[in-house]
Amino acid sequence: MIKNLKGIVIDAGHGGTDSGAVGNGIVEKDLTLKIATYIANRLKELGLPVTLTRSDDTTLDPKARVNKILSAYGNDPNVLVISNHINAGGGDGAEVIYALRNDDTLAKLILNEIGATGQNVRKVYQRKLPSNPSKDYYFIHRETGKTEPVIVEYGFLDSKGDDVNQLKNNYEVYAEAVVKAVTEYLNVPYEQLNDEYYIVKKGDTLYGIANKNNTTVTKLKELNNLASNELKIGQKLLIPGVTITELSDYYIVKKGDSLYSIAISNNTTIDELKKLNYLTSNFLNIGQRLLLPNKNDVYIVQNGDTLYGIAQKNNLTVDDLIKINNLPNTNLSVGQKLLLKIPMVQTSSYTVKSGDSLYSIAKKFNTTVNEIKALNGLTTNLLSVGQTLTLPQ
Numbered sequence: 001m002i003k004n005l006k007g008i009v010i011d012a013g014h015g016g017t018d019s020g021a022v023g024n025g026i027v028e029k030d031l032t033l034k035i036a037t038y039i040a041n042r043l044k045e046l047g048l049p050v051t052l053t054r055s056d057d058t059t060l061d062p063k064a065r066v067n068k069i070l071s072a073y074g075n076d077p078n079v080l081v082i083s084n085h086i087n088a089g090g091g092d093g094a095e096v097i098y099a100l101r102n103d104d105t106l107a108k109l110i111l112n113e114i115g116a117t118g119q120n121v122r123k124v125y126q127r128k129l130p131s132n133p134s135k136d137y138y139f140i141h142r143e144t145g146k147t148e149p150v151i152v153e154y155g156f157l158d159s160k161g162d163d164v165n166q167l168k169n170n171y172e173v174y175a176e177a178v179v180k181a182v183t184e185y186l187n188v189p190y191e192q193l194n195d196e197y198y199i200v201k202k203g204d205t206l207y208g209i210a211n212k213n214n215t216t217v218t219k220l221k222e223l224n225n226l227a228s229n230e231l232k233i234g235q236k237l238l239i240p241g242v243t244i245t246e247l248s249d250y251y252i253v254k255k256g257d258s259l260y261s262i263a264i265s266n267n268t269t270i271d272e273l274k275k276l277n278y279l280t281s282n283f284l285n286i287g288q289r290l291l292l293p294n295k296n297d298v299y300i301v302q303n304g305d306t307l308y309g310i311a312q313k314n315n316l317t318v319d320d321l322i323k324i325n326n327l328p329n330t331n332l333s334v335g336q337k338l339l340l341k342i343p344m345v346q347t348s349s350y351t352v353k354s355g356d357s358l359y360s361i362a363k364k365f366n367t368t369v370n371e372i373k374a375l376n377g378l379t380t381n382l383l384s385v386g387q388t389l390t391l392p393q
Helices: 028-045 062-073 105-116 163-186 206-212 217-223 259-265 270-276 307-313 318-325 358-364 369-376
Strands: 007-012 050-052 079-087 094-098 121-125 132-136 148-156 197-199 236-238 250-252 289-291 298-300 337-339 347-351 388-392
Touching: 007 028, 007 062, 028 050, 028 079, 028 163, 050 062, 062 079, 079 163, 094 105, 105 121, 105 148, 105 163, 148 163, 163 197, 206 217, 217 236, 259 270, 307 318, 318 337, 358 369, 369 388
Parallel strands: 007 050, 007 079, 079 148, 094 121
Antiparallel strands: 094 148, 197 236, 250 289, 298 337, 347 388
C-alpha cells in the first residue's frame, strides 16, 4: 500500500483515431474521457495530485501513453495509475485487472465500491503474456515501470443484461465509487463534495443522508418531491442549500448522552426529539447532530395554514419563508416544520493560497464545504489564488 503518494495518473482509454469498443450508442473513447475527467476533478477537489493522460479526443499510441504516465510523477512505486475502459464481448458487470508486481488491495477496493452502487461485479484478476508468463498481458501494466496501475472495466457495452443503460446513466456513480476507493486505499479523508446532488448508495436511508449533509428528512423530501422514504441505488438527490450548521438550535451527541438527558437539558421531551429528527429508536451515535425544538424559530403547519397567513403572524413575507426554508413552491402539508429565522453567524475572512481547495479549507477551520459555499454564494468548488472567503467562526 502506498504510504508516500507522489501522484495519481488518470488514463482515459483509447482516443482520437482509436475509438475503442463501439455499440448500443456508446463509444468507448468518449465515455472513458468523461469518466477520467470526473475522477480527476474529484481527486483534485480532495487535495490530491492528479494528471490526466488526455483531456480531449487525442490519439495516443501505447508508447506515447506510457511516456505520459512515467513523466507525470516519475517511475516510482508511489504513483497510482487508474486506466479507464469499457468492456465488450457480451458479458455483464465490472471487473478490475491489476499488475503482476502488485497485490490486489486497490483492485478489490475499487470493485467493492462499484458493487456497492448496485452494478454487477465480476472479479479482480491478473493476466499474463502467453509468450512470457513472467510479464503482464496489458501494456499499461507491462510498460509502466514501478508504478501501481489498475485497469477498470466498468461494464459491457454489448451486454445482454443491464450494463448498457447503467453505463449511459450511471457512469458518474461508478466514477465516484473509484474516487472513494482511492481515498480509502490512501487513507485520506473522503467527502462527497458535489452539493448539487447526492448519489444514493447501497444501504443509504433518507435519515442517514440528511445527517451526513447537515439537513433534515423533510427538506430532502420537499426539495426532491419525494412522496415516501423509499430510495433507489444510483438515484440523485438534490441537497438543500441551508444546512443545520447554520442554525442555533442543534446539539452534537457526546459520550454518555441519552435522548432522556438531552431532552431534560434542553427543556423538551424524548418524543419531540424523535419526531423532529425522524428517529425510529432511542439509539444515538457520538457526533450525531440532533435538531432541537425552538418555539421561537420553528412553526409547525396546522390545517388551513397558508404561507401568507404564517408570514403575517410572524412579521415575515412569503418570500422570506420560501428563502429561509428552500421551498420549491408554496404548497404546505399539515405537520410540516417551517424555520422562521436563521440567526446571524459570526464570521472571519480567509485569503485563498496556492494549493488550497474548499475541502482543505473546510477541514482546517472545522467547517464544511457546503457552509463555505453558502456564506460566499459559490456555485462551484473552483477557487482562485488571492480570493477572499468568508468563513463561519
